[in-house]
Amino acid sequence: MTEYELKYGCNPNQIPAKIFMENGKNLPISILNGRPGYINLLDALNSWQLVSELTKATGLCSAASFKHVSPSGASLGNIMSTELKKACFVDDIEGIDDSPLACAYARARGVDRMSSFGDWIALSECCDKVTASIIAREVSDGVIAPDYSPEALEILKAKKKGAYNVIKIDSDYIPEKQEIKQVFGISFEQGRNDFEISSKLLENVVTGNSALPESAKHDLIVSLITLKYTQSNSVCYAVNGQTIGVGAGQQSRIHCTRLAGGKADNWHLRQSHKVLELPFLPELPRSARDNVIDVYISEDFEDVIGEKAWRSFFTQQPEKLTFDEKRSYLSKIKGVSLGSDAFFPFDDNIIRASRSGVSFIAQPGGSVRDEDVISKCKELDIAMCFTGLRLFHH
DSSP states (O other): OOEEEESOSSSTTSOSEEEEOTTSOOOSEEEEESOOOHHHHHHHHHHHHHHHHHHHHHSSOEEEEEETTEEEEEEEOOOOOHHHHHHTTOTTOTTGGGOHHHHHHHHHHHHSTTTTTTEEEEESSOBOHHHHHHHHTSOEEEEEESOBOHHHHHHHHTGGGGTOEEEEEOTTOOOOSEEEEEETTEEEEEEOOOOOOOGGGGOOBTTOOOOOOHHHHHHHHHHHHHHHTSOSSEEEEEETTEEEEEEESOSSHHHHHHHHHHHHHHHHHTTSHHHHTOOBOTTOOHHHHHHHHHHHHSTTTHHHHSTTTGGGTBSSOOOOOOHHHHHHHHHTOOOEEEEESSOOSSTHHHHHHHTTTEEEEEEOOOOTTHHHHHHHHHHTTOEEEEOOOOOOOO
8 A cells, every 4th residue: 555545634615635655655654444534544553553662772662642743641551450440440441450451551641631532542562352352442542552452352343333543553663754745735854753762861961869760760651652652741750660651842931841740640549549539420431530639639529429410420429639638749849850852941840740759860861051950850869861862843
């Protein structure tokens, strides 16, 4: 297949539309089911690059949940705690402990379940039955992977009344060194961003702290690779081999840090006792539970637990999660890693990051206020390294 005709482009009025190889070679993808659209394929190709690079850098399988050409979440295939399984709605999935790939996707989807509603999924290795069983019950547009087991493919083909998008990609495919795209009829050409992110980027610890622990290096690599495929400006929080908050496409660096930090805080709070024990109505679907939890954690909690509201969601009226309880819970969080795709221009980013348990930071450096930022890190006992690498993605 050298080209594939799309129903339409980015929007229904943008026709005709297609994907093709300018060199006349076959496309490196096969569409096994469904009919993916323009945005689906943008998400598929960007998310595949992310997971394939994560796996190459760590040696572990990985998964990503993409929305609107940026990751909602990404993760390595680490085993999940009981609390995290429950927070990600996979505590009833049989065999999940035996499938690192299923853990990777459950974690990636669980980073920001509100944003992952209707996601595109990327898997770094052959999709197995357990992973497919998780995908089958989530609202999702499609999946890309290097292969699928027969059982997994059967499950996925039945999703969305047989219209679910399933793409197989040639894992050995390497694009040309130069890439070209058009904007307003003008062609842009540049070298493909094939820089390999590794622990060598983390050697310049500018805060004077001792060497970064291996766990932090792992998380910073996860964060930096995720940023490589996230719309700029962007900041990413990570812990235990997965992202926990991605702030993408903001015009201000502090807004990225706040947005990602708020998502990271919610990820932690979803695993708190009060949230895990919310008495949901048995018939309430997962997507509705996601929304209710998001509101319950927020300052608008009365919208779901108030006298006129709670009966629509719960078997009994829950207690509110107070501001003091949230701050107390979050104040105990430490060891979170943070990556930034560009330098921090002010130390307000460091102050906000510290409130979400950040202990390790990787950023390019190069601001005229680097010394102010370094000083604030030292004051808050945060180890920071300068990578010298900008990670803009547009």
